[in-house]
Amino acid sequence: MTSAQLFDQIRQKKSYLCIGLDTDIQKLPRHLLELEDPVFEFNRQIIEATADLCVAYKPNIAFYEALGPKGWESLEKTVAILPKNCFSIADAKRGDIGNTSELYARAFFDRMQFDSVTVAPYMGEDSVKPFLGHKGKWVILLALTSNMGSRDFQLLNTENSEMLFETVLRTSSQWGDASQMMYVVGATQTAYINKVRQIVPDHFLLVPGVGAQGGSLPEISKAGFNKQCGLLVNSSRQIIYASSGEDFAEKAREAALAVQQEMAQLLDEYLPE
Ligand SMILES: O=c1ccn([C@@H]2O[C@H](COP(=O)(O)O)[C@@H](O)[C@H]2O)c(=O)[nH]1
Numbered sequence: 378m379t380s381a382q383l384f385d386q387i388r389q390k391k392s393y394l395c396i397g398l399d400t401d402i403q404k405l406p407r408h409l410l411e412l413e414d415p416v417f418e419f420n421r422q423i424i425e426a427t428a429d430l431c432v433a434y435k436p437n438i439a440f441y442e443a444l445g446p447k448g449w450e451s452l453e454k455t456v457a458i459l460p461k462n463c464f465s466i467a468d469a470k471r472g473d474i475g476n477t478s479e480l481y482a483r484a485f486f487d488r489m490q491f492d493s494v495t496v497a498p499y500m501g502e503d504s505v506k507p508f509l510g511h512k513g514k515w516v517i518l519l520a521l522t523s524n525m526g527s528r529d530f531q532l533l534n535t536e537n538s539e540m541l542f543e544t545v546l547r548t549s550s551q552w553g554d555a556s557q558m559m560y561v562v563g564a565t566q567t568a569y570i571n572k573v574r575q576i577v578p579d580h581f582l583l584v585p586g587v588g589a590q591g592g593s594l595p596e597i598s599k600a601g602f603n604k605q606c607g608l609l610v611n612s613s614r615q616i617i618y619a620s621s622g623e624d625f626a627e628k629a630r631e632a633a634l635a636v637q638q639e640m641a642q643l644l645d646e647y648l649p650e
Contacts, residue, residue: 378464378492380556380581384605386432386462388650391641393606395433395466395583396633397613398423398455400440404618406625416444416451421458422626423617428460430630430637433609435466435583456489464609466517466583467491472504479507486514493517495561495583498545502552509553516558520545521573523563523586542569546576555579562601564592564610570600581607587636588615594636598643606648612636 387393400416409415424434436455441448459465471481471494478496485494486508493515496505508516521531521542531542539547546560555577562573564586573582582601586592587610594610601608616636620628 380605383432383464383581383609386464387606387644390429390432390637391644392430392432392637393608393610393640393644394431394633394636395435395464395609395611396423396427396431396616397468397585397611398434398436398440399613399617400436400451402444404621406621406623408623414447414451414454416441416448417454419617419625420451420455423629424455424458424460426626426630427616427633428463430633431463433464433466433611434459435468435611435613437613438467438469453489456491465490465492466609467494470495470497470519471508472497472500474500475503475507478504479510482508482511482514486511493559495519498549502549505549505552509557514557516553517583518545518549518558518560520560521562521566521569523565523590523592527563527566540569540572543572543576546573550577550580555581559583559609561585563590564594564597565590567593567596567600570597574601574603578603579605579607581605581609583609583611585611585613588612594639595643598640599647602643602647604648606644610636610640 405415405419412418441452467485485491495517498518533541535544559581562582564584587594616629616632619632
């Protein structure tokens with residue numbers, strides 16, 4: 378999916394919501410546990426109930442890896458049923474020496490057909506470039522994460538008189554352009570969003586941290602929007618665990634609808650057609 382196609386979906390659905398499929402077997406409704414593949418069935422029902430309200434889905438790979446081969450199978454089946462008009466993100470936070478990164482890229486792009494994968498920038502250009510060599514696929518580089526620990530390194534001042542996350546953005550934006558790179562910027566980092574936009578005005582940002590982590594959707598949207606919207610705001614637990622009962626999919630839809638309606642208002646206000 379290109380950025381123009383993504384923006385088109387955002388316009389059509391009046392939504393820049395990404396639903397996080399952080400499907401934890403320990404949190405699944407009890408009635409699903411007797412099924413052959415409860416993780417897949419949970420995802421299937423969540424996707425069916427929410428596909429018209431969001432433009433992206435983001436399975437966090439940890440939740441599937443933790444289950445071994447069965448988890449990988451549930452993940453592959455889930456990716457296969459994601460609607461074609463939704464952008465898919467493997468939240469895997471990978472990156473290694475070049476030849477190893479290339480294998481990670483093949484795993485997520487060729488074997489599983491994800492549109493994008495999250496990548497850690499710490500090992501530098503040769504660890505990221507192999508992901509960028511896959512035509513039509515996207516790298517989503519961690520820039521300024523939503524957690525408290527982001528202060529430990531990402532906010533450190535560097536010898537260039539800027540913070541490390543700014544150097545990550547400035548340097549990595551030379552490795553590929555806004556047609557193949559996005560950045561992770563936490564919704565809890567509104568204090569720095571202007572700095573982010575000064576360096577990467579045109580890139581899409583994947584924004585986790587609203588909902589369960591307390592980030593503000595209006596604040597991050599006002600400061601983070603660009604001409605093509607430029608934001609994919611993720612919410613996982615708040616939506617997929619809206620109920621732990623048999624009505625889980627219905628309640629997930631209600632939770633997603635509330636976010637989508639807020640997004641529609643923000644789009645009308647700041648990006649009128
Ligand atoms: O900075 C980051 C990067 C990734 N995440 C991931 O996003 C979701 C957030 O889940 P919620 O339940 O909506 O809090 C989860 O998969 C994280 O691993 C992040 O939170 N922050």
